[in-house]
Amino acid sequence: MKKNVIIIGAGHAGIQAAASLREEGFEGSICIFSEDADFPYQKPPLSKGYLDGSQQKNSIMFRSEAWYENNQVELKLGELVDKVDVSQNTVYATSGVYTFDFLVFATGAYNRELPIPIKGTDQPLYLRTMKDADYLKVALDQENVQDILVIGGGFIGLEIAAYAAKSGKKVTVVEYQPRLMQRVLPPMLSEHFAAKHKAYGVDLRMGVGVQALNQDSRWTASLSTGETVAADQVVVGIGVLPSQNLAQQAGIKCSNGIEVNEFCETSATGVFAIGDCALHPNPFAGGGMVRLESVQNAVDQAKAIASTICGKPVSYHQVPWFWTHQYNLKLQMAGLSEGYDQLIVRGDVEGDKFSVFYFKNNQLIAVDSINKPADHLQARKWIQASYTPDVQKLSDDSIKLNEC
Numbered sequence: 001m002k003k004n005v006i007i008i009g010a011g012h013a014g015i016q017a018a019a020s021l022r023e024e025g026f027e028g029s030i031c032i033f034s035e036d037a038d039f040p041y042q043k044p045p046l047s048k049g050y051l052d053g054s055q056q057k058n059s060i061m062f063r064s065e066a067w068y069e070n071n072q073v074e075l076k077l078g079e080l081v082d083k084v085d086v087s088q089n090t091v092y093a094t095s096g097v098y099t100f101d102f103l104v105f106a107t108g109a110y111n112r113e114l115p116i117p118i119k120g121t122d123q124p125l126y127l128r129t130m131k132d133a134d135y136l137k138v139a140l141d142q143e144n145v146q147d148i149l150v151i152g153g154g155f156i157g158l159e160i161a162a163y164a165a166k167s168g169k170k171v172t173v174v175e176y177q178p179r180l181m182q183r184v185l186p187p188m189l190s191e192h193f194a195a196k197h198k199a200y201g202v203d204l205r206m207g208v209g210v211q212a213l214n215q216d217s218r219w220t221a222s223l224s225t226g227e228t229v230a231a232d233q234v235v236v237g238i239g240v241l242p243s244q245n246l247a248q249q250a251g252i253k254c255s256n257g258i259e260v261n262e263f264c265e266t267s268a269t270g271v272f273a274i275g276d277c278a279l280h281p282n283p284f285a286g287g288g289m290v291r292l293e294s295v296q297n298a299v300d301q302a303k304a305i306a307s308t309i310c311g312k313p314v315s316y317h318q319v320p321w322f323w324t325h326q327y328n329l330k331l332q333m334a335g336l337s338e339g340y341d342q343l344i345v346r347g348d349v350e351g352d353k354f355s356v357f358y359f360k361n362n363q364l365i366a367v368d369s370i371n372k373p374a375d376h377l378q379a380r381k382w383i384q385a386s387y388t389p390d391v392q393k394l395s396d397d398s399i400k401l402n403e404c
């Protein structure tokens with residue numbers, strides 16, 4: 001008898017899971033539920049090309065409508081799954097009750113909200129969905145909107161800040177931590193990005209919290225320093241939380257995400273979790289449990305579970321990588337740099353074309369490259385193969401990378 005798969009979530013993880021299942025020869029039915037009513041699209045361009053208008057709606061769709069039809073992948077758009085019963089292998093969605101042989105949580109993450117008092121008729125803006133991006137673009141592009149306050153100096157906040165500053169707006173970024181993107185970058189890269197933002201006139205307030213927001217004809221933000229910042233629009237990017245409530249209510253083990261083993265299997269038989277929602281053991285984090293918010297992780301975990309569902313169990317073992325694009329700085333990150341004890345910078349820092357190599361116990365663990373895509377690709381291969389280049393050679397720019 002043919003088995004069937006239900007996938008909850010139509011982001012990178014959910015759509016890739018369906019595609020990989022078909023590529024692996026899975027012949028049963030595949031049904032994807034998406035609470036988002038828009039045809040499935042990629043999220044990274046929402047704060048980059050889609051926001052600045054260089055990418056249009058049709059260029060950020062995962063697949064064409066014909067692909068879903070040809071591959072018999074049923075899409076249930078605008079349909080929230082609001083309950084899962086793992087003992088009965090059923091999900092409860094807006095349109096009814098469905099049974100499954102395999103269930104995949106690809107529910108992603110949702111924006112963390114500002115935990116402060118907010119007074120006024122409007123709310124600050126957040127970015128997660130295409131609808132949010134459409135709204136944000138209209139809101140930021142208005143001529144009478146000149147002062148933008150961005151709360152949060154992480155990837156998304158800074159990508160939006162860069163867009164607004166390039167559009168000639170006066171931007172203030174307020175970040176609680178002492179430096180930008182502190183969670184993932186070393187001080188020298190935080191400073192490099194800070195210098196670029198400042199060159200575009202962005203007012204960076206570091207180590208400062210926003211304590212209250214008041215909206216009248218404009219916004220006023222009260223800062224922990226006692227100062228206030230006035231703004232026409234406020235955008236918040238202070239991180240995300242895993243969408244795990246559904247799994248938790250179904251009795252599946254969750255903590256900071258839906259807990260899975262190396263095959264992305266949850267504590268319930270036949271039930272998987274992949275992508276932003278999955279707390280998984282990662283070989284590149286020393287085997288520790290991590291939750292990654294990246295396209296790479298979502299896509300590679302989806303491929304792994306498709307193979308496992310098709311009877312060829314594959315443990316998840318891929319180098320994490322991520323990117324961000326602000327002004328002319330295209331940062332590509334490979335591996336996880338946390339806990340590094342040595343770093344080597346190679347390339348032209350002034351010219352915005354260089355890489356930072358991170359070592360821990362004399363082992364290469366991660367590489368961040370700015371405008372050096374070839375270094376990034378080489379780094380991914382090295383880290384995947386647990387290869388550590390010669391540090392002396394690496395420090396010498398005249399020696400080619402593939403000879404290190």
Ligand SMILES: Cc1cc2nc3c(=O)[nH]c(=O)nc-3n(C[C@H](O)[C@H](O)[C@H](O)COP(=O)(O)OP(=O)(O)OC[C@H]3O[C@@H](n4cnc5c(N)ncnc54)[C@H](O)[C@@H]3O)c2cc1C
Binds near residue numbers: 014046081324
């Ligand atoms: C603006 C923005 C910029 C980003 N930039 C980058 C970048 O540059 N590089 C990078 O690697 N990553 C980036 N990311 C992160 C990346 O998009 C995510 O890591 C990736 O989308 C994860 O895929 P996912 O399928 O796990 O989750 P998602 O893409 O979040 O998809 C999960 C989907 O599940 C749906 N869902 C949740 N619960 C239910 C339910 N109960 N019923 C039905 N549907 C449900 C949600 O509506 C959501 O659409 C960015 C994210 C955003 C928002």
